[in-house]
Amino acid sequence: MNSDSDGTFIERRGSLIRIWRYVGTAALLVIVGFTCYLFVFNPLLINPFHVMELIEADAIPDSTLMVMAAMMPIVFVVVMFIMAVFVLFVFAAFSNERRLLEIIRKLRSDQGPDL
Numbered sequence: 502m503n504s505d506s507d508g509t510f511i512e513r514r515g516s517l518i519r520i521w522r523y524v525g526t527a528a529l530l531v532i533v534g535f536t537c538y539l540f541v542f543n544p545l546l547i548n549p550f551h552v553m554e555l556i557e558a559d560a561i562p563d564s565t566l567m568v569m570a571a572m573m574p575i576v577f578v579v580v581m582f583i584m585a586v587f588v589l590f591v592f593a594a595f596s597n598e599r600r601l602l603e604i605i606r607k608l609r610s611d612q613g614p615d616l
Contacts, residue, residue, distance in 0.1 A: 507604045514601055545569075 536547065544551040545565075555561045 511601065511604065514597065 539547040545555075545561075552561075
């Protein structure tokens with residue numbers, strides 16, 4: 502039969518899935534809101550067309566260009582790190598789902614075809 506840890510795991514997984522609907526929506530809203538904020542209040546950080554216009558008009562000071570050039574490798578490394586962490590989280594999620602499916606398969610084989 503199933504163990505107590507399997508039942509606890511299924512309950513915890515169910516609560517996480519119910520909570521994710523709200524947490525995921527809030528996270529997406531924060532990302533979209535922050536992106537809009539940057540477009541309006543600091544377009545140098547996010548709008549490449551604005552930056553190109555300023556470069557063509559020679560309106561960006563050299564010190565700002567040097568800082569942007571120095572920060573680009575750091576930003577790129579941080580983005581790559583975030584993407585790697587995201588992939589690791591996906592691996593963890595699929596591992597949990599695989600365990601849940603194994604529990605369900607075990608319960609189905611113990612209970613017969615009616616389950």
